[in-house]
Amino acid sequence: MCRTLLTFVKNQRVIVVFxxxxxxxxxxxxxxxxxxxxxxxxxxxxHLDNMAVGLLLMLVVSTLAVVFDIFPVLVxxxxxxxxxxxxxxxxxxxxxxxxxESALLFSIYISIAVVHAVLTNRVRKQAKKSRxxxxxxxxxxxxxxxxxxxxHELKTPIATIIGAIDTLxxxxxxxxxxxxxxxxxxxxxxxxxxxxxxxNLLNMSRVESGNFRLKTDWIDxxxxxxxxxxxxxxxxxxxxxxxxxxxxPLLKLDEGLIETALYSILHxxxxxxxxxxxxxxxxxxxxxxxAITISDNGTxxxxxxxxxxxxxxxxxxxxxxxxxxxxLSIAKGFVEAHEGKISVRNLKAGGAQFEITLPADVxxxxxxxxx
Amino acid sequence: MSKPSVLxxxxxxxxxxxxxxxxxxxxxxxRMAATGKEGLMLAASYQPDFILLDLGLPDIDGQExxxxxxxxxxxxxxxxxxxxxxxxxxxxxxxxANDYLTKPFRVGELMARLRSATRFSxxxxxxxxxxxGDMEIDLxxxxxxxxxxxxxLTSTEYSLLALLAKNEGRVLTHHFLLKExxxxxxxxxxxxxxxxxxQLRKKIEPDPNHPRHIVTESGVGYRFQ
Numbered sequence: 001m002c003r004t005l006l007t008f009v010k011n012q013r014v015i016v017v018f019x020x021x022x023x024x025x026x027x028x029x030x031x032x033x034x035x036x037x038x039x040x041x042x043x044x045x046x047h048l049d050n051m052a053v054g055l056l057l058m059l060v061v062s063t064l065a066v067v068f069d070i071f072p073v074l075v076x077x078x079x080x081x082x083x084x085x086x087x088x089x090x091x092x093x094x095x096x097x098x099x100x101e102s103a104l105l106f107s108i109y110i111s112i113a114v115v116h117a118v119l120t121n122r123v124r125k126q127a128k129k130s131r132x133x134x135x136x137x138x139x140x141x142x143x144x145x146x147x148x149x150x151x152h153e154l155k156t157p158i159a160t161i162i163g164a165i166d167t168l169x170x171x172x173x174x175x176x177x178x179x180x181x182x183x184x185x186x187x188x189x190x191x192x193x194x195x196x197x198x199x200n201l202l203n204m205s206r207v208e209s210g211n212f213r214l215k216t217d218w219i220d221x222x223x224x225x226x227x228x229x230x231x232x233x234x235x236x237x238x239x240x241x242x243x244x245x246x247x248x249p250l251l252k253l254d255e256g257l258i259e260t261a262l263y264s265i266l267h268x269x270x271x272x273x274x275x276x277x278x279x280x281x282x283x284x285x286x287x288x289x290x291a292i293t294i295s296d297n298g299t300x301x302x303x304x305x306x307x308x309x310x311x312x313x314x315x316x317x318x319x320x321x322x323x324x325x326x327x328l329s330i331a332k333g334f335v336e337a338h339e340g341k342i343s344v345r346n347l348k349a350g351g352a353q354f355e356i357t358l359p360a361d362v363x364x365x366x367x368x369x370x371x
Numbered sequence: 372m373s374k375p376s377v378l379x380x381x382x383x384x385x386x387x388x389x390x391x392x393x394x395x396x397x398x399x400x401x402r403m404a405a406t407g408k409e410g411l412m413l414a415a416s417y418q419p420d421f422i423l424l425d426l427g428l429p430d431i432d433g434q435e436x437x438x439x440x441x442x443x444x445x446x447x448x449x450x451x452x453x454x455x456x457x458x459x460x461x462x463x464x465x466x467x468a469n470d471y472l473t474k475p476f477r478v479g480e481l482m483a484r485l486r487s488a489t490r491f492s493x494x495x496x497x498x499x500x501x502x503x504g505d506m507e508i509d510l511x512x513x514x515x516x517x518x519x520x521x522x523x524l525t526s527t528e529y530s531l532l533a534l535l536a537k538n539e540g541r542v543l544t545h546h547f548l549l550k551e552x553x554x555x556x557x558x559x560x561x562x563x564x565x566x567x568x569x570q571l572r573k574k575i576e577p578d579p580n581h582p583r584h585i586v587t588e589s590g591v592g593y594r595f596q
Contacts, residue, residue, distance in 0.1 A: 223587060365562045365566050
């Protein structure tokens with residue numbers, strides 16, 4: 001506790017010091033800007049009258065007010081007023097003002113500069129406040145979307161399991177064996193779905209934390225793709241086509257990450273392409289990069305959604321119940337953690353094509369004939 | 372013959388209950404411990420035929436228990452761990468675990484692992500012929516037949532297949548296989564293993580893309596079945 005407090009105090013001090021440094025920096029820049037523009041005005045004095053010099057300095061102060069805090073801007077305002085008076089208003093090199101016009105010019109100058117500094121500062125504060133509020137609202141909206149889809153995704157299988165257990169445990173009327181079996185199957189499906197979603201959430205938190213330690217090893221990409229396909233629910237399995245290229249060399253990759261990324265795309269394809277659509281998977285290695293493409297001959301993805309589908313929690317409208325919008329964002333996160341790229345486009349012939357490209361070392365060992 | 376005895380060490384009551392029901396119905400004499408300390412004590416006093424050990428216990432680290440057990444306990448230990456923890460699994464296998472299961476596991480899988488693990492400790496005599504599906508490996512004659520036909524293998528291919536087959540049903544880690552076949556210097560050269568397994572599968576598997584005999588345990592090793 002004591003230590004936390006200490007760190008807190010230390011941090012506060014760091015923040016104060018930091019702000020202090022920032023003010024000094026802004027002050028320096030402001031003073032410098034005023035001096036430089038004054039010198040420039042002085043050098044071109046022959047072409048400028050006092051009014052023009054005043055406007056020029058006002059421009060400098062106004063510009064500073066847009067980006068800097070109030071204190072340095074006020075300093076700049078007063079400094080420029082003094083310079084204007086001392087160097088440009090007759091009599092020169094004194095702070096005396098003789099004629100009324102110059103006196104008026106000087107007082108208007110200083111009031112406008114101060115009012116401008118204060119107003120701009122207030123406007124900036126307002127803007128920041130509304131930006132913060134917007135940001136907060138956006139976070140809340142995102143959070144609500146997440147909660148809605150998540151609670152649906154988690155509670156549906158839980159409801160199924162509890163309901164089925166209740167039915168099997170204390171149904172008033174005896175349930176025939178085939179129906180008992182059906183209930184057990186429903187429970188199995190629900191539990192698997194729950195397990196998949198929990199896995200998704202854990203993966204998402206890995207992506208969010210950015211805490212990746214790649215565990216690369218030599219992998220057989222064909223084997224990895226086949227093992228990915230085998231995890232697809234049986235009713236979709238025959239729609240997936242993969243013709244392995246026997247010449248594909250061993251590549252150094254993090255198998256766990258890539259398999260999860262690929263599975264997310266395949267799972268998505270199984271779920272959102274029409275039932276008669278086929279999904280082709282292809283893998284090739286060129287110039288240090290492994291490219292895996294997943295193409296389907298379904299209906300494609302509406303253009304306006306194409307650029308958003310890797311965003312977290314993004315789901316296409318009317319994409320049915322179930323799904324959290326996490327899968328593809330996990331795929332993106334994992335591929336990028338591997339310094340690779342993921343993209344999607346619609347095919348001319350219809351359907352969508354996903355592509356993953358990954359930088360990977362290649363093994364010189366292709367076959368060891370004999371020893 | 373007396374019932375084989377098993378010790379379950381797991382801190383989660385529902386998992387203990389699930390394991391107890393399955394194992395006692397399968398004819399095992401079951402004892403249970405909820406902590407590492409209790410597990411070590413019961414293992415010493417009952418000398419069970421095998422131990423089912425959860426790696427995530429509240430009091431002592433599972434790997435530590437494993438090491439302590441292996442100082443005197445020579446029978447079967449199967450570890451239970453959570454998903455996606457290949458490093459833990461490999462460490463556990465290196466620390467002397469005979470096999471592993473990840474939670475959530477299927478009961479059928481659990482029983483199969485236990486059967487093959489206990490069969491090992493039971494048979495003192497080395498197996499001479501391994502038969503599975505339509506494949507027959509004669510370890511004395513050093514021949515491999517698939518569907519009655521003799522398959523030609525290189526000597527390294529044969530050594531790898533024989534090593535896997537002698538440990539039928541058990542997972543062998545990449546490190547272990549590389550060390551046994553190629554030697555200590557090759558322990559991290561998994562590329563050799565990948566190439567040879569691919570070649571072997573082409574020769575002995577009915578469908579090399581969906582292997583039935585040499586199964587990949589992703590990130591851990593291979594299992595023959």
